[in-house]
Amino acid sequence: MKSPIVIGLENVTLRVRDTFLLPGTNWQINKGQHWAILGPNGAGKTSLVKALSGEVPVVKGKIHFPPASTADNRTGYVSFEQHQRLIAREEDRNESRYFSGHLNTVTTVFETLIESCTDPGSSAIDVEQVASKLQIEYLLERGIQAISTGEMRKIQIARMMINSPQILILDEPFDGLDRHSRNDLARIIEDLMDGTRTVILVTHRQREILPKISHVLALREREVIFQGRKEDVLTPSLMERLYPSCPNLALTLPARADRRKDVTRAIAEILVFMKNVTVKYENTTVLDKVNWKMKAGENWAILGPNGCGKTTLLNVVAADNPQAYANEIYLFGKRRGSGESIWDIKRRIGMISSEFQIRYRKPITAFEVVLSGFFDSVGLYRHSTSEQREIAEQWLEMLGIANKSDRIFNQLSYGEQRMILLVRSMVKLPQILILDEPCQGLDPVNRQRILDAIDVIGNYSETNLIYVTHYSHEIPGCMTHMLRFEKTTAGRYQASSGRINNFL
Structure with missing residues (x-):
């Protein structure tokens, strides 16, 4: 007997702003399967999983979900963008506190978890039980802005677990974690891979594909290039197709920077x-x-x-x-x-x-982000000189990302942003x-x-x-x-x- 379908993508095409991606994609996840999604930076991985949670529009085709599922209990999502939204919300609250005279007030981790509950029946007891399972009780009274990147990963997973979603989407969950924490989180995720849930893991590191992951979907240049059972597709030839070897760049420092240490x-x-x-x-x-x-x-x-x-x-x-x-x-x-x-x-x-x-x-554009490094500003508020622009161009060329210069920075993938910020820090x-x-x-x-x-x-x-x-x-x-x-x-x-x- 064939397992029920958890998610089905039928001839789907997505749109992110003015860009169409993953044209004509067909993908089916059956009950009992757990998937990993692989692909280079900018391949469309995050856009795909965002479409499953309703954050990216489908302009052609259809995504099928089980009839009994609802938007509230269907998907849980852990990602860098979610982390970013939590911090942005707290910064907005800090601005309100400043004008209202409540300067010493902060949103605690416990309050953040309570606010994430979509089920009216959820309570402080549910929060404490999830925190105990993830071993983050010691963080509950800490301010959300005083949390490290690794600790925030566990808090995001706690927010997701409280609502018991049917599909757990984990976008690079191991980033920022030490080896012990990675092992702990891997055990937690594998415990969640039971008969009641489906896990979709997005990762760049093949070694982070957990043993219970059964299938793999691979994207490159905003298209699906292969999918199937893990043991059938994680082969050297297909990995080379996904991440083709490229000749080493001639990494030559801009003339002003090429000076050996004294x-x-x-x-x-x-x-x-x-x-x-x-x-x-x-x-x-x-x-x-x-x-x-x-x-x-x-x-x-x-x-x-x-x-x-x-x-x-x-x-x-x-x-x-x-x-x-x-x-x-x-x-x-x-x-x-x-x-x-x-x-x-x-x-x-x-x-x-x-x-x-x-x-x-x-x-602002990626090039403007790089130029802001000359002025130590978040955003560009001063005019740059022709020399500064030339230096910025040289650094972008050195890292092979000059083609990203005119792209809007917050529309780039997480990894692409990372490379732009490295150039910004060096100019x-x-x-x-x-x-x-x-x-x-x-x-x-x-x-x-x-x-x-x-x-x-x-x-x-x-x-x-x-x-x-x-x-x-x-x-x-x-x-x-x-x-x-x-x-x-x-x-x-x-x-x-x-x-x-x-x-x-």
Whole structure:
């Protein structure tokens, strides 16, 4: 007996603004099947799963759902865009609080989960049960804006689970998670793959396709190129067709940037110095007596589990955390709080991170986003010079993404945005470039392209790198030192540092 159909796409064509994609697509998911969707950046993966949840219009053909399903209980969706919407909503609320005098009010994780309930019968008990299953009870009273990327993934899954949808759509759920958290989340997702639900997993990493995934759909250039049982389609020949090998780009730095690090200066100049730095939020210690020194000429890799304080440390360096003034911290030889301007610091620092990408929601062209890096602004509000425009064009050419220049930034895929923001962070030739999970959301080809570019920047420019990752095999060869956070027996995180060959 044939299994009932959970979703059926019949000769479907989608439209995203003025672009038609996935023309004439036919796809059927039967009960008991769980699917992975693969494809390069910009192939249409997210648009496809958004169509299943009703967020992208179908202009031809039809999507069939079971007769008993409703829009409220049909699909649950976890994605970067959803994360972005949650933060944008909280920023709007903060603006209202500012004008109403409620400056110390925040939306907690618990309140966010309660607000997500579509079933009137759901209660605080349901929220607590889901939080217990995902092991996020400790986050319930924390403000939603004080959540790391990895923690937010679990919160998004909790929001989805509370409403018990029939179809669970997970768009890159493992991005931003450390190895232990990835394993925990994989177990949770596999537990959800029971006879009552269907899971659709969107990923760029073949190793993240879970054992219980039964089928795979592959997209390239906004078309389905193959689909079928996992064991039939995950073959070397089809993977090569999906992610064809491309010749290595001649990664040559723009003329202004091509200057080798001055080792003599490296001995003398200390860029970052921290002594017993401690950062607390109410009763939670995020950084605990961290000591760290970074000199010119050094490139640092920072490793550690989710919640250990890596992002807080980066925000301290980037002058985005006010608790820096309560600690002994020196940036570029000046103690924080000694009268230096925040903009003087930011002028010498470039940064790319998930948190920054979430905040960059301006409907301007990708080229204008790159130009905004000269002025450290979110959006472009000043006229650029011809020299600045030429430099921006050279960096875009270097990474092979000059063809994205005229596209509207917030209409690009997550991975395409990531690459544009990396170029933005480099155009002003910062003395320190902070790369917080720069490969997040990138397909294998673009991931390698970015890693190669980082290696060139780290070896052949005067820019000093701070590189954060959860994947030790993605640490570029130009890294000279490592700062690693590890959990102590007392339950806190302790930082150790030194030359990278002492750790790997």
